[in-house]
Amino acid sequence: MRYLPLSDADRSEMLQVIGAGSIDDLFRDVPADLRLKGPIEGLPMHASEMAVERHMTALSRKNMVAGEAPFFLGCGAYRHHVPASVDHIIQRGEYLTSYTPYQPEIAQGTLQMLFEFQTQVARLLGCEVANASMYDGSTAMWEAIVMAHRITRRNRTIISSGVHPHYVGVARTMAKFTEDKLQASLPELTGETDAEKLIAAIDGETSAVVVQYPDILGRIVDLAPIAEAAHAAGALLIAVVTEPVALGLIKSPGEMGADIVVGEGQSIGVGLQFGGPYVGLFATRQKFVRQMPGRLAGETVDAEGKRGFVLTLSTREQHIRREKATSNICTNSGLCALAFSIHMSLLGEKGLRQLAQLNHARACEAAEQLETIPGVTVINESFFNEFTVNLPVEARPAVHAMVQKGVLGGVSLGRLYPGVDALKNGLVIAVTETSTSEDIAALKAALEEVVQ
Structure with a gap:
């Protein structure tokens, strides 16, 4: 049940004070073609709380959980272990x-x-x-x-x-x-x-x-x-x-x-x-x-x-x-x-340096493995825990194909720079301390299969 503390009389009084004739007047700066013309198609007018919970739970099950799949996404948002x-x-x-x-x-x-x-x-x-x-x-x-x-x-x-x-x-x-x-x-x-x-x-x-x-x-x-x-x-x-x-x-x-x-x-x-x-x-x-x-x-x-x-x-x-x-x-x-x-306090300077070393070592392991795939080239001369590979195929469909194989295989440059042909084969891969050797092997196997 929705909680609406204002009565119709309250809303009318508020509109009168600000000089608006209706609620719709508050949205007059939004172009008419961008406003909803009615209820959203496919959504019920109302549902019980339990029904909504069941529906949202079903939707959540379609997500791939990071902790349950090899994870190599980065580009500004990184998966690290938080104690x-x-x-x-x-x-x-x-x-x-x-x-x-x-x-x-x-x-x-x-x-x-x-x-x-x-x-x-x-x-x-x-x-x-x-x-x-x-x-x-x-x-x-x-x-x-x-x-x-x-x-x-x-x-x-x-x-x-x-x-x-x-x-x-x-x-x-x-x-x-x-x-x-x-x-x-x-x-x-x-x-x-x-x-x-x-x-x-x-x-x-x-x-x-x-x-x-x-x-x-x-x-x-x-x-x-x-x-x-x-x-x-x-x-x-x-x-x-x-x-x-x-x-x-x-x-x-x-x-x-x-x-x-x-x-x-x-x-x-x-x-x-x-x-x-x-x-x-x-x-x-x-x-x-x-x-x-x-x-x-x-x-x-x-x-x-x-x-x-x-x-x-x-x-x-x-x-x-x-x-x-x-x-x-x-x-x-x-x-x-x-x-x-x-x-940061729990890590201390020594812990942060050790964490960084582990990240770099894992990334080097992944880069060495992926470069053995025919047609795949690591472009970086230097990197920390994130590097870019040039694929023999377009990267965005390759990422989607790897998802179907249970691997979150990186961020395609085609997603970051849509419509830029010169970058469409680029794939950015982030490897942190949460990635295991088994995860890296799974990434290599999935990528090797989708670029053939």
Whole structure:
């Protein structure tokens, strides 16, 4: 039974106050041809709760469960083992003290966790300061672009062809409503990155260069020459990290000169949840801290001189001075940030490095196995736990065929770049510590069969 607290009289009064003649008037900005003309065909007008549960359960059984099938999907969302202790600890009351810690005296658990999270992210990304998280990696990248715009007072951003196309899509959408001009291109199915092209494209009008590390094809680029060229022209380097576990093995972007480092923290502490929620990472140089979006938890002392935590530099945010805010984001992905921080604490530096080594070793094992398949070529000269293979057939149908054989065999570039013939045979394969030698053997057998 639906709970509808408003009566017809209540709704009429509300419409009258806002000057609308009917509910339909509220949707007049939606083109008429996009509105439903009536009930959705095939759906009953109503059903009992038990009937709906039975129906949804039947639908769920059609899914292939990651833990029950070899899993090699990646491209920004990775399957790692999350210890059961993470879920246990995030439910403790001292951490879940409040949603919005505007009253620090009753939110010390939340604020301290955010402070520790910032410390972990700053060290991981190689920067001096990090915020208390963003919504996800793609929106964090956009916030970095407009932050660079504010700092350099320029509006031309060069985006590497190796940046995730969904991240680029978010930036293009947001740029429709700003003065920012984005220059982006498609990747080439080769082991070489576009580093030289990026450097050649930098000029006196460039605000920032955006580079993914490792990139969408799993390639790892040396950011130092790009940072040097950008700085020489008065521009900033923005690095995007979609797989933070990689930083347990490869040099951090901040160490190589990146001015702003953003990314997706889902890999650490947050399982795959049908598309979210995720947690955006954002770090920068201390000299840019007042231009950094989002929340910042700081350390202080109370009236008795005891250590305490508060939100700091809040005048940058929407809820203090909306018209002059550095960003309209004034919240964070607190629960996912908590899970990230707890998992990082459980791992420690040594554990993270060991986890990264295991990921790389598994990926090398898979790459060596797949290259023995006639017609299959690994394009990468270097990679962490994700690499791209060029198939003798179109990759998207091959992925679907492998699903029928019980293997989630990777992400096709045809899915990420629909209609681009030069990329349609590319298949991106991610291998983490959750993949066994038996899983890799099953992937090889399935791929070998579908490419014949």
